[in-house]
Every structure is written in C-alpha cells, then in structure tokens.
Amino acid sequence: MATDTTTVASPRDVPPGGAPAGRRPALRRDGRFAGIFLAPSLVGLALFTMFPTAMALGISLFDWPVFGERKFLGWDNYSHLLNDPVFRRVVLNTALFVVLYVPLNVVVSLGLAVWLGPAIKGRQAFRVLFFIPVMTPMVANVMVWRLLFQPDGLLDSGMQSWFGIDAPNFLGSSNWAMPAIVAMSVWQGFGYNFLVFSAALDQVPQSQLDSASIDGAGPLQRFRYITWPMITPSIFFATTMTLITSFQVFAQPFILTQGGPGVSTQTIVMYVYNQGWQFLTMGLASAAGWVLFVIIMGITAIQFIGQKRWVHYDV
Amino acid sequence: MTSDTGTVARKVRSGVSHTLLIIVAIVFLGPLLYAVATSLKPADEVFTPTPHLFGSELRWQNYADAFTFAPFGRYFLNSLFVAIAGTAVVVAASSLSAYAFARLRFRGREQLFVLFLGTLMVPQEVLIVPMYWLMQSLGWVDSYWALILPWAFTAFGTFLLRQFFLTIPAELEEAARVDGCGPFGTFFRIMLPLARPALAVLTVFTFISFWGSFLWPLIIINSVEDKGTVPLGLAQFIGQQGTQWNLMMAASVLAMLPTVLLVILLQKHLVRGLLVTGLGGR
Numbered sequence: 001m002a003t004d005t006t007t008v009a010s011p012r013d014v015p016p017g018g019a020p021a022g023r024r025p026a027l028r029r030d031g032r033f034a035g036i037f038l039a040p041s042l043v044g045l046a047l048f049t050m051f052p053t054a055m056a057l058g059i060s061l062f063d064w065p066v067f068g069e070r071k072f073l074g075w076d077n078y079s080h081l082l083n084d085p086v087f088r089r090v091v092l093n094t095a096l097f098v099v100l101y102v103p104l105n106v107v108v109s110l111g112l113a114v115w116l117g118p119a120i121k122g123r124q125a126f127r128v129l130f131f132i133p134v135m136t137p138m139v140a141n142v143m144v145w146r147l148l149f150q151p152d153g154l155l156d157s158g159m160q161s162w163f164g165i166d167a168p169n170f171l172g173s174s175n176w177a178m179p180a181i182v183a184m185s186v187w188q189g190f191g192y193n194f195l196v197f198s199a200a201l202d203q204v205p206q207s208q209l210d211s212a213s214i215d216g217a218g219p220l221q222r223f224r225y226i227t228w229p230m231i232t233p234s235i236f237f238a239t240t241m242t243l244i245t246s247f248q249v250f251a252q253p254f255i256l257t258q259g260g261p262g263v264s265t266q267t268i269v270m271y272v273y274n275q276g277w278q279f280l281t282m283g284l285a286s287a288a289g290w291v292l293f294v295i296i297m298g299i300t301a302i303q304f305i306g307q308k309r310w311v312h313y314d315v
Numbered sequence: 316m317t318s319d320t321g322t323v324a325r326k327v328r329s330g331v332s333h334t335l336l337i338i339v340a341i342v343f344l345g346p347l348l349y350a351v352a353t354s355l356k357p358a359d360e361v362f363t364p365t366p367h368l369f370g371s372e373l374r375w376q377n378y379a380d381a382f383t384f385a386p387f388g389r390y391f392l393n394s395l396f397v398a399i400a401g402t403a404v405v406v407a408a409s410s411l412s413a414y415a416f417a418r419l420r421f422r423g424r425e426q427l428f429v430l431f432l433g434t435l436m437v438p439q440e441v442l443i444v445p446m447y448w449l450m451q452s453l454g455w456v457d458s459y460w461a462l463i464l465p466w467a468f469t470a471f472g473t474f475l476l477r478q479f480f481l482t483i484p485a486e487l488e489e490a491a492r493v494d495g496c497g498p499f500g501t502f503f504r505i506m507l508p509l510a511r512p513a514l515a516v517l518t519v520f521t522f523i524s525f526w527g528s529f530l531w532p533l534i535i536i537n538s539v540e541d542k543g544t545v546p547l548g549l550a551q552f553i554g555q556q557g558t559q560w561n562l563m564m565a566a567s568v569l570a571m572l573p574t575v576l577l578v579i580l581l582q583k584h585l586v587r588g589l590l591v592t593g594l595g596g597r
Contacts, residue, residue, distance in 0.1 A: 006389045029496070030419045030420045030421055031420075031421040032500075033419055033421065033497075033498040034415045034417075034419040034421040034424075035421075036419075037412060037414055037415035037419065037489060037502075038411070038412050040407065040408040040411060040412070040468075041409065041412035041468055041470075041473055042412070042427075043373045043410065043432075043468075044408060044464075044467065044468025045431065045434055045469075047449075048442075048446070048449075048465045048467075048468055049437060049465070049468065050430075050434060051432045051445075051449075052441075052442045052445035052446050052449060053434075053437050053442065053445075054447035055448070055449075056441050056442065056444055058445075058447045059444055059445055066447075066451075077390065103581060112339070115336075116336070124582065126336075126340065128578060128579060128582045129340060129343065129344070130343065131578055132347070132571075132574075132575055132578055133347075134573045134574070135523050135527075135574045135578050136527070136570070136571040136575060136578070137526060137527035137529070137546050137549075137570050137571065137574070138527055138529060138546070138547075139527070139529050139545075139546035139549045139550055139570075140546070140567040140568075140570040140571050141346075141571075143549055143563060143564075143567045144346050144347070144350040144550070144567060145346060145562070146350070147349070147350070147353065147361075147560055147563075147564065148346055148349065150362075152362040153362070154345075154349050154366055157362070157363065157364060157365060157366045158366050160364065160365075161364065161365040161366065176326070181543070187343070187346065190559065199582075202578070226352065244438075247438075248438055248439070248440055250440075250529075250530055251529050251530070254391045254404075255550060255553055258553075261573045268440075268470060269440045269530070272440055272443070272444070273530070273533075273534070275597070276443070276444055276447070276534070277534055278453075282444050282447070282448070284446070285444050286444040289438075289440050289441040289442075289443070290441060292438065292439060292440055292441065293437065293440075293441045294437075296438060299435065300436075308468065
C-alpha cells in the first residue's frame with residue numbers, strides 16, 4: 001500500500017483558453033488555498049508539538065522547578081541521571097519490560113493469526129474479540145487485572161481451591177511483579193498485531209501454498225518459504241510499532257504496582273512523572289524524557305537498518 | 316479408503332482445533348467476564364475462598380451505587396465532552412491539511428509533509444513537561460482547554476486521510492472543477508463525502524484515544540471531582556483502603572462499554588479502514 005507522494009498528484013485544471021500560460025497562475029492560486037487548508041494543522045502542530053519538542057530540550061538544561069526561580073545548568077541534569085541509581089534501575093526495568101513484552105506479543109499475535117488462518121470459521125469474531133482490550137480504556141483494563149492479581153483474587157483463590165497451593169503475591173513480590181505487568185500488557189495489546197498479521201496472511205495466495213503442498217512441502221516449510229517472506233513487511237511494521245510503544249509503558253505499572261516493590265517495576269515514563277509532578281523538578285523530568293526519546297529513535301534506526309537483512313518488499 | 320481416513324483425520328483435527336480455539340477465547344475473555352461478574356456481586360462476596368462467577372444475587376444496584384460512591388456522572392460527562400470536542404478538532408484540521416497535501420500544488424509540499432510526519436516520532440512523554448509549562452503560561456492548567464487542544468493536532472490524521480484522498484480518482488474532482496467548483500467546493504462536496512469510510516475510522520480511533528487518555532489528564536487536572544475524566548475517576552480508587560471492588564468493576568465496565576460497542580458496530584469498517592489506509596503494513 002506504499003504510495004508515492006510525487007506521482008499521484010492530480011493534473012491541474014487549466015483555465016479554458018489559456019493553455020500555455022495557465023500553469024503558473026493555477027499554481028499560485030493553489031498555493032494561496034493551500035495556506036488556508038494547512039493553517040489549522042500547521043499552527044497546532046507548531047505550537048503543540050514542534051515548539052514543545054525544542055522547549056523540552058531547553059528545559060532539560062535548567063534547574064526548573066514548577067514554581068520559583070530557574071537556573072541554567074548545562075548538561076548537569078543528564079549527568080545527574082547517569083549517576084542516579086534509581087534512573088539506571090528504571091531504564092533497566094523498562095528494557096526488561098520491552099525484552100519480555102515485544103517478543104511475547106509478536107509470538108502470540110502471529111501464532112494465533114496463523115492458526116486462525118483463512119480457513120477457520122468465525123475468524124472475524126476473533127478479530128473483534130481480541131481487538132476489544134486494545135480499544136477499551138487502559139486504566140479500566142488494568143483495574144480488572146489488579147483485581148485478578150490481588151491476594152484472594154481470582155488467580156489466588158483459583159489456585160488454592162483447584163491445586164491447594166497459595167498463589168504468589170503477584171504484585172507485591174519483586175520476582176512476580178514484572179511478569180504480571182507483562183502478562184497483563186500482552187493480553188491487552190496483542191489484538192492490534194493480530195489484526196495486522198491476519199490481514200497480511202489474507203494476502204498470501206492460496207494457490208502458491210497449494211502448489212507447494214502438492215510438491216510435498218510440509219506446513220513448516222510452506223510457512224518458512226512462502227508465508228514468512230510475504231508477511232515480513234507486516235512483521236517489521238508491527239515489531240517497530242510495538243517496540244516504540246512498549247518503551248512508553250506507564251499506566252500498567254502505575255496502577256498495578258505504583259512502581260514497586262521498591263522501584264523494581266518503575267519505568268522511564270513513571271520516572272518522568274515522578275520527577276515532574278511529585279518532586280516538581282521539571283528540568284530533570286524533561287532530561288529523562290529526552291533520554292527516552294533518544295532511546296526510541298536509536299531503536300527505530302536500528303530496526304530500519306536491520307530490515308534490509310530480513311524484510312522482503314517485492315515478493 | 317485412504318481418502319476416507321484422510322477426511323476423518325481432518326475432521327478430528329479441525330474439531331480439536333476448534334475446541335482449542337474456544338478455550339483460548341474463554342481464557343482471553345476471562346478477565347472481562349470476571350469484571351462483569353464482580354460488578355454484580357454484593358460487596359462482601361467479591362473475595363471468596365473458591366472462585367464463583369455469581370454471588371448470592373445479581374446486584375444491578377451496584378451500577379447505580381458507583382455513581383453515588385464517586386461522581387462518575389460528572390466523569391462521564393467530562394470524558395464525553397472532551398472526547399467529542401477533541402475528535403471534532405482532529406477531524407476538521409486533519410481533513411483540511413490532508414486535502415492540501417493530496418491535491419493542491421504548492422512550493423515545499425513534500426518537505427512540509429516530511430516535517431508533518433516527523434512530528435509523529437516525538438513521543439507524548441517528551442512533550443508533557445514543556446506542554447505543562449505552556450499550559451501554565453496560557454493559564455490553562457486544570458481546564459477543559461488543556462484536555463482538548465494540546466493533542467488535537469496530530470499528523471496521524473493528516474497522513475491517514477491523505478492516503479485515502481490519493482486513492483480517489485482525480486477525474487471526479489476535475490469534472491467538478493471544470494463545472495466551476497473551487498478547491499473548497501470540491502473539498503466539501505466531492506472529497507469529504509467520498510472519504511466517509513476513512514473519516515469514520517479516524518473519528519472512531521480519535522474518540523477512543525481521547526476516551527482512554529490517562530497520563531495527560533493525570534498531570535493537568537487538579538480538581539478531579541470537577542474536571543476529572545473517567546480514567547482519572549477510576550484511578551482515584553487505587554490506594555484507597557477497602558476498595559469497593561464491586562463498584563469499581565461496575566464503573567470499569569461502564570467505561571469500557573462505549574468502546575466495545577464502537578468496535579463491534581464498526582468492525583468491518585475498522586478492518587477495511589486499517590487496510591485501506593496502509594496501516595496493515597503493506
């Protein structure tokens with residue numbers, strides 16, 4: 001569905017009778033209208049995205065309390081972050097979340113999408129079903145899981161009555177809190193990738209799979225040599241998007257564990273929030289936000305460079 | 316004979332496959348079913364030694380009680396207002412700029428479009444600190460303005476609608492222009508009606524993201540009782556001792572309901588929209 005911006009522009013309307021000289025005035029007139037059409041978005045994006053992006057970098061160079069005097073610090077906030085054991089832990093926590101969440105999400109969504117191939121009846125129902133938690137408010141989803149994970153909650157009482165053992169205190173144990181957050185997040189988020197993958201799988205021509213079958217290729221071989229190359233662009237898209245969003249994880253740990261026990265599940269965005277709106281040190285919060293931005297840009301760049309090795313756009 | 320055993324094997328396999336699928340669906344739906352079940356239990360039956368789906372009665376009263384326990388009526392109205400106003404701004408601004416990028420020729424169009432797309436890379440978390448400062452400067456802290464406007468200008472909508480506009484045959488528009496229709500006429504009378512599927516997708520996705528938004532309202536709204544949205548209201552429950560889980564589940568279920576309905580109502584549209592607009596990755 002890639003669209004080339006340069007080739008699809010419509011031919012211009014040429015004023016009747018003025019064919020040779022008609023092009024430039026039309027262009028100029030278009031330009032004037034374009035200004036009107038673009039103005040709301042342009043002003044909005046400039047004021048609420050472009051300017052704040054630069055401003056974030058500016059604020060990060062200051063000691064910037066919410067109220068009171070500001071002081072220029074240079075890069076001190078960044079060196080403070082590097083030496084702050086809490087921030088280091090927070091980066092590691094976020095990395096751990098990403099490393100656990102992204103592969104699980106992709107494996108679950110791709111596995112289910114392949115399993116629920118075009119042949120299965122009621123596939124549309126599954127697409128809608130799995131998509132529901134993607135769209136419902138995150139806070140509501142997390143609340144439900146908090147109840148599940150609660151001591152004496154469904155998981156605990158279920159394990160007690162069916163297996164006679166106490167469930168671990170999922171949210172209160174530093175071993176279990178992060179896996180619990182990951183499990184909840186996979187449940188909530190895989191429906192989007194499921195939809196992406198099952199749409200991609202629909203595009204794989206059945207005739208090719210059939211003829212490979214006749215030639216004696218087993219299901220694994222068919223997947224490896226026919227299906228996989230054709231869906232790599234979707235897998236690239238899905239993993240990139242999932243990576244980016246997983247670095248921004250906030251509501252799940254914020255509501256499930258408040259970052260605890262200790263700081264064992266605090267994430268980068270929680271750190272930004274705490275620095276900014278609990279300790280009121282905006283400069284440090286902004287610096288942490290920029291560190292997150294740089295990490296995300298770096299990962300995305302690596303993804304884009306790496307895609308040449310395994311993504312096939314013309315199969 | 317071999318073909319007979321083949322069909323039997325295939326039937327068994329598809330039967331097993333279907334059974335497994337139903338199990339997957341039930342496990343997946345489990346948390347949601349449990350939420351609904353809990354929302355209908357009396358308070359003292361939420362935690363029982365053995366799990367029960369139903370309590371001693373189906374207590375529909377919980378749904379009414381949730382609204383008196385916390386000002387959820389207010390939260391829902393606030394959320395509805397903010398989501399509708401925000402969506403209106405997003406759809407209006409994005410469709411206008413999308414049309415300019417898709418159909419009008421002007422100098423620097425490609426560069427400007429790349430700049431638009433570039434803004435998609437900036438995560439909200441980078442923007443919240445300067446945005447808070449900006450709101451302070453504008454005197455918008457703890458206001459509806461702050462809930463609606465800062466995130467209502469997103470290049471996502473522009474991109475989505477531009478991709479759709481490009482698929483509309485240029486001949487339609489040319490015909491209108493020959494008939495004396497200016498850019499505004501073609502935009503409102505030709506392009507917008509044709510783009511209804513894409514507009515529906517954008518509207519629904521935008522509404523849902525406003526409806527569920529949490530981090531920004533958490534930061535910018537101080538008077539939760541007055542200007543709080545539904546997610547803020549729900550989050551108020553955490554940390555309270557003796558949380559009223561049955562009431563909270565009732566409120567959570569109500570918060571989910573509009574989005575669930577939208578997803579079900581527009582299911583064909585959403586899938587097609589995702590594909591049409593290239594979000595499917597191909």
